[in-house]
Amino acid sequence: MMMNSPFLTYLAVMDFTAGDKVYSLEELFLKGGFIMWLLLILSIVGLFVILVCLFATRNKAVVPNRLVEQAEAFLRKKDYSGLTTLCTHHNSCFARVMLSMANFMQRNPKATMEEVREVASAEGGRQASFLSRQISWLSDIGALAPMLGLLGTVIGMMKTFFEIANGDFAGSKQRIDMAGGVAEALITTAGGLLLAIPALMAYVYFRSRVHKRVADLEAAVTHSVMVAVGPNVRTRPERNSGAYHGETIPSMEYDPASKRDVLGF
Numbered sequence: 570m571m572m573n574s575p576f577l578t579y580l581a582v583m584d585f586t587a588g589d590k591v592y593s594l595e596e597l598f599l600k601g602g603f604i605m606w607l608l609l610i611l612s613i614v615g616l617f618v619i620l621v622c623l624f625a626t627r628n629k630a631v632v633p634n635r636l637v638e639q640a641e642a643f644l645r646k647k648d649y650s651g652l653t654t655l656c657t658h659h660n661s662c663f664a665r666v667m668l669s670m671a672n673f674m675q676r677n678p679k680a681t682m683e684e685v686r687e688v689a690s691a692e693g694g695r696q697a698s699f700l701s702r703q704i705s706w707l708s709d710i711g712a713l714a715p716m717l718g719l720l721g722t723v724i725g726m727m728k729t730f731f732e733i734a735n736g737d738f739a740g741s742k743q744r745i746d747m748a749g750g751v752a753e754a755l756i757t758t759a760g761g762l763l764l765a766i767p768a769l770m771a772y773v774y775f776r777s778r779v780h781k782r783v784a785d786l787e788a789a790v791t792h793s794v795m796v797a798v799g800p801n802v803r804t805r806p807e808r809n810s811g812a813y814h815g816e817t818i819p820s821m822e823y824d825p826a827s828k829r830d831v832l833g834f
Contacts, residue, residue, distance in 0.1 A: 601756040604721030608760045611714055615768050618706045622775045625703055631662045631696075631782040632789050640667050644797045649675045662696035662782075666790050674797065682798045689790050697783045704779055707772035711765045718761020725754020 598605050624630065636659055643652035649671045656668035669692040674680060729751055 597756055598760075600753045601760060602721060602725065602753075604717055604724070604757045605760055607717055608714060608757070608764055611710060611717070612764050615707065615710045615764065615771075618703070618710070619771050622704050622707070622771075626700065626775060626778050626782055628782070628785075629661065631700070632785045633659070633661050633663065636661065636663060637789050637793070640793060641796050644793060662693075662700070662786055663789055665696060666692045666786070667793065670794070670797065682794070685798055686794050689794050693786060693790050696786065697779075700779045700782065704772060704775040707768050707775065711769035711772060714761040714765040714768065715758070716761070718758040721757025721761075722754045725757070726751065729754065 598609075601608075628634075636655075639655055640652060640663075643649070643655060652671040653668060653675070656664040656671065666689055670685060670689045673688045674685065677684070
């Protein structure tokens, strides 16, 4: 019994007081009708999503520092098969990017820097999208919960006004009963807001956390690409306004006569 006392004390603090009457959470929940059960299910889903986001956005789940060092060692030795084996046994975003890049370089040993970067960028973008989709569930819950609460309020108000139209409310006591029915109808709106506000706050927090993790992933992948291609990698020939890019400027033989013609001596 002593183990449950802190939880019961917490629930007692959340009781709703109106005048001299105190309404417990259980009583308010039951007065809210079937919409409150939908909000309860949605709150459980939201709690599960928060736990998943906490696990998926950890630094070890995105860019493990030890894995980055191990991958760099394999890349410097050009041991792509060893890198593939290493990344296969790790479940992180960086490991998936490195696995994709290692498989590509195994099949294309003469790949250019641009091609390797495109493969890594494509897989990195897919991993970033995966993280963003996970936290977007919190935004959806934050938008859906007030709508469900408003639906419950509208249904409750419709019942009250139907009773007025049927003549069920007459006299001062009946009007007081009608006010109580309207108050009960607003319970679902309050419940929806109580669920939506924490969900949106969690979404804002995880959004900033995902942005930081994606920036760390991009920096780690860019460094790994530069290590993988090395200084002797071929680059794709490109020309821009007559300048040479990725290719050697052809050497020309020195002609003393040309200097004499230009300088005049």
